[in-house]
Amino acid sequence: MKVKDYSYETFPRYTKDIEGALELKGNKENLRCRLRDVYYQDHCLIRFLFPNTILDEQRKYPLIIHVQGSGWYPQDMNDHIFDFLPIVKAGYIYAIVQYHGAPDFKYPTQVNDVVQAIEYLKENAQDYPIDLSSVYLSGDSSGGHIALLIALQKGYAFKGIIDLYGATNFMTFNDWYSKYDWQEEKNVIDFLGSLDKELLIEASPMTYVKEKMNLPPFLILHGDKDHVVPITQSIELYEKLKEYHYEVTFGRVHDADHGRSIFYNEDVYQTIIAFLDKHK
Numbered sequence: 001m002k003v004k005d006y007s008y009e010t011f012p013r014y015t016k017d018i019e020g021a022l023e024l025k026g027n028k029e030n031l032r033c034r035l036r037d038v039y040y041q042d043h044c045l046i047r048f049l050f051p052n053t054i055l056d057e058q059r060k061y062p063l064i065i066h067v068q069g070s071g072w073y074p075q076d077m078n079d080h081i082f083d084f085l086p087i088v089k090a091g092y093i094y095a096i097v098q099y100h101g102a103p104d105f106k107y108p109t110q111v112n113d114v115v116q117a118i119e120y121l122k123e124n125a126q127d128y129p130i131d132l133s134s135v136y137l138s139g140d141s142s143g144g145h146i147a148l149l150i151a152l153q154k155g156y157a158f159k160g161i162i163d164l165y166g167a168t169n170f171m172t173f174n175d176w177y178s179k180y181d182w183q184e185e186k187n188v189i190d191f192l193g194s195l196d197k198e199l200l201i202e203a204s205p206m207t208y209v210k211e212k213m214n215l216p217p218f219l220i221l222h223g224d225k226d227h228v229v230p231i232t233q234s235i236e237l238y239e240k241l242k243e244y245h246y247e248v249t250f251g252r253v254h255d256a257d258h259g260r261s262i263f264y265n266e267d268v269y270q271t272i273i274a275f276l277d278k279h280k
Contacts, residue, residue, distance in 0.1 A: 223256025
């Protein structure tokens, strides 16, 4: 029988007994995740992860602009889709930003790409279920590095900054254990073009941490067995932000390496969601 003028609320529910059937509860408030790709410039996309519920198609959600790590090389844009699902299901949109990768594209191309993506999102927010009054900037590893450069230089009014094991200071990279000697690593040279000291300083987010800046709250998370980016990179940023009396939370993830399954666990999700909920 065809139902005219269909809506979820008015559609009839089958209520007769079904012998032997399991009776399972539906949850009208449950959020699921939808994925959508949009190109904000040639060869660079934004991969959206949208929360979705059947009852509230017009709802606007807070936005997390996330810069994905890749050692500054071309990114695997599928890398964090499943990692971020618990946060999407808590009611947040992720916009994962692709940038032009090294070695074909050098610094500051990646910074400029993310700035262009941010501008695209601002200008086209009406096309998506985005609440522009509640926008965060996030990044992991080299993506955390790019996100921090933007957060500390560009003056955007983000609600918060989430730095997941990002590089903060090329001049002190070798002060703690790592699998790599970052003064010799090919990807840093591919990204910057050289290891000139002035360029290393310019490309280090720590360079831009000053007193009396208009900064949003920071959440910094780092595994204490990170073999790629030493945890001391995050500790250095945390201590400098505290020294200048900025709002910052640091989370050491016990036994976690550079992201991966040990890092992306329930404690981390609850910490991120609590930070987002507090500041939206």
